Amino acid sequence: xxxxxxxxxxxxxxxxxxxxxxxxxxxxxxxxxxxxxxxxxxxxxxxxxxxxxxxxxxxxxxxxxxxxxxxxxxxxxxxxxxxxxxxxxxxxxxxxxxxxxxxxxxxxxxxxxxxxxxxxxxxxxxxxxxxxxxxxxxxxxxxxxxxxxxxxxxxxxxxxxxxxxxxxxxxxxxxxxxxxxxxxxxxxxxxxxxxxxxxxxxxxxxxxxxxxxxxxxxxxxxxxxxxxxxxxxxxxxxxxxxxxxxxxxxxxxxxxxxxxxxxxxxxxxxxxxxxxxxxxxxxxxxxxxxxxxxxxxxxxxxxxxxxxxxxxxxxxxxxxxxxxxxxxxxx
Amino acid sequence: xxxxxxxxxxxxxxxxxxxxxxxxxxxxxxxxxxxxxxxxxxxxxxxxxxxxxxxxxxxxxxxxxxxxxxxxxxxxxxxxxxxxxxxxxxxxxxxxxxxxxxxxxxxxxxxxxxxxxxxxxxxxxxxxxxxxxxxxxxxxxxxxxxxxxxxxxxxxxxxxxxxxxxxxxxxxxxxxxxxxxxxxxxxxxxxxxxxxxxxxxxxxxxxxxxxxxxxxxxxxxxxxxxxxxxxxxxxxxxxxxxxxxxxxxxxxxxxxxxxxxxxxxxxxxxxxxxxxxxxxxxxxxxxxxxxxxxxxxxxxxxxxxxxxxxxxxxxxxxxx
Numbered sequence: 252x253x254x255x256x257x258x259x260x261x262x263x264x265x266x267x268x269x270x271x272x273x274x275x276x277x278x279x280x281x282x283x284x285x286x287x288x289x290x291x292x293x294x295x296x297x298x299x300x301x302x303x304x305x306x307x308x309x310x311x312x313x314x315x316x317x318x319x320x321x322x323x324x325x326x327x328x329x330x331x332x333x334x335x336x337x338x339x340x341x342x343x344x345x346x347x348x349x350x351x352x353x354x355x356x357x358x359x360x361x362x363x364x365x366x367x368x369x370x371x372x373x374x375x376x377x378x379x380x381x382x383x384x385x386x387x388x389x390x391x392x393x394x395x396x397x398x399x400x401x402x403x404x405x406x407x408x409x410x411x412x413x414x415x416x417x418x419x420x421x422x423x424x425x426x427x428x429x430x431x432x433x434x435x436x437x438x439x440x441x442x443x444x445x446x447x448x449x450x451x452x453x454x455x456x457x458x459x460x461x462x463x464x465x466x467x468x469x470x471x472x473x474x475x476x477x478x479x480x481x482x483x484x485x486x487x488x489x490x491x492x493x494x495x496x497x498x499x500x501x502x503x504x505x506x507x508x509x510x511x512x513x514x515x516x517x518x519x520x521x522x523x524x525x526x527x528x529x530x531x532x533x534x535x536x537x538x539x540x541x542x543x544x545x546x547x548x549x550x551x552x553x554x555x556x557x558x559x560x561x562x563x564x565x566x567x568x569x570x571x572x573x574x575x576x577x578x579x580x581x582x
Numbered sequence: 583x584x585x586x587x588x589x590x591x592x593x594x595x596x597x598x599x600x601x602x603x604x605x606x607x608x609x610x611x612x613x614x615x616x617x618x619x620x621x622x623x624x625x626x627x628x629x630x631x632x633x634x635x636x637x638x639x640x641x642x643x644x645x646x647x648x649x650x651x652x653x654x655x656x657x658x659x660x661x662x663x664x665x666x667x668x669x670x671x672x673x674x675x676x677x678x679x680x681x682x683x684x685x686x687x688x689x690x691x692x693x694x695x696x697x698x699x700x701x702x703x704x705x706x707x708x709x710x711x712x713x714x715x716x717x718x719x720x721x722x723x724x725x726x727x728x729x730x731x732x733x734x735x736x737x738x739x740x741x742x743x744x745x746x747x748x749x750x751x752x753x754x755x756x757x758x759x760x761x762x763x764x765x766x767x768x769x770x771x772x773x774x775x776x777x778x779x780x781x782x783x784x785x786x787x788x789x790x791x792x793x794x795x796x797x798x799x800x801x802x803x804x805x806x807x808x809x810x811x812x813x814x815x816x817x818x819x820x821x822x823x824x825x826x827x828x829x830x831x832x833x834x835x836x837x838x839x840x841x842x843x844x845x846x847x848x849x850x851x852x853x854x855x856x857x858x859x860x861x862x863x864x865x866x867x868x869x870x871x872x873x874x875x876x877x878x879x880x881x882x883x884x885x886x887x888x889x890x891x892x893x894x895x896x897x898x899x900x901x902x
Contacts, residue, residue: 344686345686346684346686346688348686349684350684350685353685355685355686356688357688357689362649362653362681362685362688363684363685363689365677365681367676369672370645370672370673370677373641373645373648373649373672373673374648374673375645376646377645377649377651378650378652380649381653381654382653384650384655403641404641404642407637407645408641408642410642411637411642572682573683574745574746575682575692575746576745576746
């Protein structure tokens with residue numbers, strides 16, 4: 252189904268929003284804000300935005316850790332205020348300040364993000380199983396990186412999801428590096444999507460810088476999953492502009508990442524590509540673009556103010572959240 | 583009262599809870615046929631959607647259970663051998679234990695990880711462990727170790743109804759043990775220790791299969807020493823109050839558990855006793871647990887796992 256002009260504009264807004272939040276967090280790290288930690292996702296926004304913007308509210312996602320999940324969770328309906336407040340460890344954050352760089356909002360199908368790579372696979376099985384049991388057409392979109400594709404949990408989960416025909420869309424951000432490890436030294440083939448053949452499910456490669464291409468591939472897999480036809484694997488070829496951990500030196504093995512490579516990829520920046528498309532097709536005028544960009548700057552600054560002005564959680568929360576329906580608490 | 587085996591008690595608890603709540607389902611390797619008979623016969627009543635045979639994929643089983651729990655279901659994941667918790671350690675110790683907490687309490691995780699513990703059968707180092715201490719050590723997991731069919735049924739029903747992740751360990755040697763179990767429904771709350779035998783000279787705190795060994799020793803020593811045997815039944819939450827009350831009466835303590843002695847639960851319970859009843863102690867606390875080796879299969883197993891004579895020696899030591 253072709254996207255309307257309004258939907259294309261929404262994709263643009265969500266990408267600018269995700270980039271704005273990421274840039275704000277980059278500045279916060281540079282300013283030495285102690286609570287803030289970031290795996291920058293700049294350059295990869297099209298994957299989360301294209302995959303999540305038009306999902307149902309009751310669909311589940313496991314966000315990827317790039318951008319601390321900003322592109323994914325904002326597109327799924329999490330407010331920038333709550334996202335940022337969490338990053339400042341505030342009581343108004345999505346995890347009430349306990350997680351800082353993770354987001355939880357079960358009301359829009361986001362339970363959380365793990366601190367270990369590869370558990371998206373095993374946990375998504377449970378959400379897919381719940382969706383299948385409930386029978387209301389919910390799907391799971393489970394994100395992972397090229398690094399995550401090296402985990403053994405991938406095999407157990409992709410195998411079981413295929414055998415049980417679970418409604419799961421496995422979406423890989425192949426940004427070419429797992430920390431400092433280039434994918435060419437960690438995986439023997441060109442395309443991670445080739446793994447799909449081993450599990451008898453469709454596997455497709457898409458241009459991860461083209462948000463519309465990501466949307467179209469994910470939507471086809473979502474339609475398939477909602478129809479009870481089981482899981483799919485989508486590999487998005489994309490690129491990480493910044494270092495593995497913001498504020499730390501970046502490497503390829505023991506050498507610096509080539510600047511020419513970064514510059515080449517920036518020529519295909521996902522926001523830039525969509526902006527040009529919207530302008531060329533006359534969907535938005537330059538003035539509209541500038542207004543949207545300015546509105547997002549204001550929104551992100553307002554969210555930052557909200558985060559900074561919000562209170563820290565008190566230690567009494569520790570007993571409250573350890574167990575559900577706890578009579579006592581930790582001893 | 584009628585007598586049934588521990589595994590029948592578990593089977594009844596599962597059947598009753600699956601009838602009571604459609605959100606309860608079972609998954610694991612060979613559960614339709616019934617590994618250890620615990621889940622046997624359930625598929626005939628509840629169908630393959632609620633009694634799900636899985637491939638040999640422990641991280642998938644545990645992860646599916648954790649995910650389904652947060653998404654509104656109440657899984658009972660049969661991991662078969664407790665040794666296998668290490669295969670799916672990330673799902674159990676990092677996800678089930680922590681996800682409610684680190685995400686601000688926004689979800690419930692009602693699920694049971696069920697597994698068989700224990701040696702004395704020559705099952706070898708990777709099918710004989712009692713990994714209690716690592717579970718008790720991890721905030722966010724409840725831990726249940728029943729020693730009788732009565733406790734097994736009542737505690738399993740409570741575990742299934744609990745809104746938190748529960749690790750439920752049943753000793754292999756107890757699965758066929760017979761015991762009184764009433765026909766009518768009952769549950770047993772967590773955090774309530776059971777005094778299995780009253781005595782006045784020495785308090786023996788024992789878990790799971792060791793409760794039976796301790797009771798046998800207590801009976802053999804009758805006339806020499808009056809031994810009180812306490813089964814905590816759940817280690818998280820731990821009913822330290824009942825143990826301390828007994829220690830205040832006897833002044834002497836032996837703690838028996840089949841997990842490795844070093845950093846084992848015997849150390850934790852001993853410390854908690856000393857923290858609140860040090861002045862009541864009339865002798866140093868003695869611990870009986872597995873020696874600090876992996877568990878050999880075959881002949882040498884007896885030199886690593888705790889034996890009845892070790893409990894006798896420990897009691898004689900504190901009574902000296």
